[in-house]
Amino acid sequence: MTAVWWQGEARFCEGDDQKMGQIKAESMHRQETVLTETVDVQRHGNGLSLEEGKYLIDQLEQQQIPDRERLAALIRANCEELREYARGKARAIADRHYGKNIFIRGLIEFTNYCKNDCYYCGIRRSNTHAERYRLSEEEIMACCREGEKLGFRTFVLQGGEDPYYTDDRIVDLVKRIRAAHPDCAITLSIGEKDRASYERFFAAGADRYLLRHETATDTHYRRLHPSELSLSRRKQCLRDLKEIGYQTGCGFMVGSPYQTAEHLAEDFLFIRELQPEMVGIGPFIPHQDTPFAGEVQGSLELTLYLLSLLRIMQPDLLLPATTALATIHPRGRELGIEAGANVVMPNLSPVGVRDKYSLYDGKVCTGDEAAECRHCLERRVESVGCHIVVDRGDHKC
Numbered sequence: 001m002t003a004v005w006w007q008g009e010a011r012f013c014e015g016d017d018q019k020m021g022q023i024k025a026e027s028m029h030r031q032e033t034v035l036t037e038t039v040d041v042q043r044h045g046n047g048l049s050l051e052e053g054k055y056l057i058d059q060l061e062q063q064q065i066p067d068r069e070r071l072a073a074l075i076r077a078n079c080e081e082l083r084e085y086a087r088g089k090a091r092a093i094a095d096r097h098y099g100k101n102i103f104i105r106g107l108i109e110f111t112n113y114c115k116n117d118c119y120y121c122g123i124r125r126s127n128t129h130a131e132r133y134r135l136s137e138e139e140i141m142a143c144c145r146e147g148e149k150l151g152f153r154t155f156v157l158q159g160g161e162d163p164y165y166t167d168d169r170i171v172d173l174v175k176r177i178r179a180a181h182p183d184c185a186i187t188l189s190i191g192e193k194d195r196a197s198y199e200r201f202f203a204a205g206a207d208r209y210l211l212r213h214e215t216a217t218d219t220h221y222r223r224l225h226p227s228e229l230s231l232s233r234r235k236q237c238l239r240d241l242k243e244i245g246y247q248t249g250c251g252f253m254v255g256s257p258y259q260t261a262e263h264l265a266e267d268f269l270f271i272r273e274l275q276p277e278m279v280g281i282g283p284f285i286p287h288q289d290t291p292f293a294g295e296v297q298g299s300l301e302l303t304l305y306l307l308s309l310l311r312i313m314q315p316d317l318l319l320p321a322t323t324a325l326a327t328i329h330p331r332g333r334e335l336g337i338e339a340g341a342n343v344v345m346p347n348l349s350p351v352g353v354r355d356k357y358s359l360y361d362g363k364v365c366t367g368d369e370a371a372e373c374r375h376c377l378e379r380r381v382e383s384v385g386c387h388i389v390v391d392r393g394d395h396k397c
């Protein structure tokens with residue numbers, strides 16, 4: 001393949017532990033993945049040369065989207081030189097589009113009851129060790145009041161798919177927040193619903209919706225979820241949300257079990273097609289009480305590289321430096337911003353429930369009051385030459 005589309009000198013990325021053909025190939029029960037990767041590496045010789053990688057990144061920047069195979073090769077070629085090349089472009093693009101502004105979102109994790117049983121997630125219904133909680137409407141309103149005082153102009157209501165929170169209850173809640181905080185954006189992140197429900201929430205005043213697609217490859221989706229969940233339904237929900245008029249966010253975990261470079265390439269193509277306003281990506285982190293407890297954590301470097309590639313492919317994206325990224329590296333958020341992210345979503349939930357919203361092990365910031373977190377974040381963002389703004393932080397075309 002290489003010779004056909006690229007004539008340049010072959011220089012390989014060396015001295016890097018995230019070499020091509022290595023996307024989680026080291027995991028124990030991955031016979032199949034290892035095989036796929038081996039075949040692939042043979043087909044591409046030693047992988048992509050540095051020049052080839054840069055060429056593909058330039059193509060992405062010019063909105064010439066490589067096909068799935070080339071995208072996969074570019075992702076597999078993840079090495080320090082290419083990351084740096086992508087990071088330089090991505091940060092410059094973010095600066096051109098949004099300046100040095102970093103938008104903050106106040107995350108309110110209002111229920112950890114969930115009827116779903118995703119294999120990766122710590123609040124899955126089968127996890128009997130999870131201590132379940134749900135915030136009352138009053139508690140949620142108090143979080144918003146505190147958040148507005150601290151400079152938040154977006155509230156993200158995130159929860160498991162909790163049958164207690166019926167559509168009527170969500171509508172009432174959204175209306176109350178809308179009335180009390182007319183200058184703030186309301187983001188919902190409460191999973192798969194019927195189109196009619198999404199329409200009701202939107203009419204009540206919700207502006208945005210986050211629903212990660214998790215993986216755009218059907219076979220991979222089925223290895224991460226039980227059979228009652230389907231990728232086609234997830235995609236339909238995302239299309240409904242877009243059509244209704246929500247600023248819509250999809251996203252995926254980096255290094256989830258069985259993930260290959262081809263799956264990630266498919267994620268990029270899906271994002272290209274959907275044109276979401278937001279994309280949330282963060283490393284997969286195993287949770288001890290899930291079937292994936294023994295799996296390997298996603299890589300920092302690959303997450304940063306993919307953040308940069310996403311920024312380059314879609315310059316206008318609202319792209320968070322996620323808590324999962326902060327969890328696997330003490331400067332995860334800062335590195336995320338340097339790689340092209342422009343959103344951070346600190347926690348506004350009461351400290352008493354924070355550690356119970358445990359999707360993965362070791363989550364950071366669970367003991368910090370919202371005000372402390374806000375100031376800590378400010379310092380962190382400034383340490384990389386950016387600043388937090390008091391703004392709704394809407395998507396800008």
Ligand code: 5AD
Nearest residue numbers: 120121212283284285287324359360
């Ligand atoms: N590691 C990292 N991210 C996770 N999520 C759920 N479980 C984990 C985990 N173990 C992510 C999923 C979900 C979002 C709310 O959190 O992508 O959509």
Ligand code: FES
Nearest residue numbers: 365368373376377
């Ligand atoms: Fe929460 Fe630092 S970002 S305490």
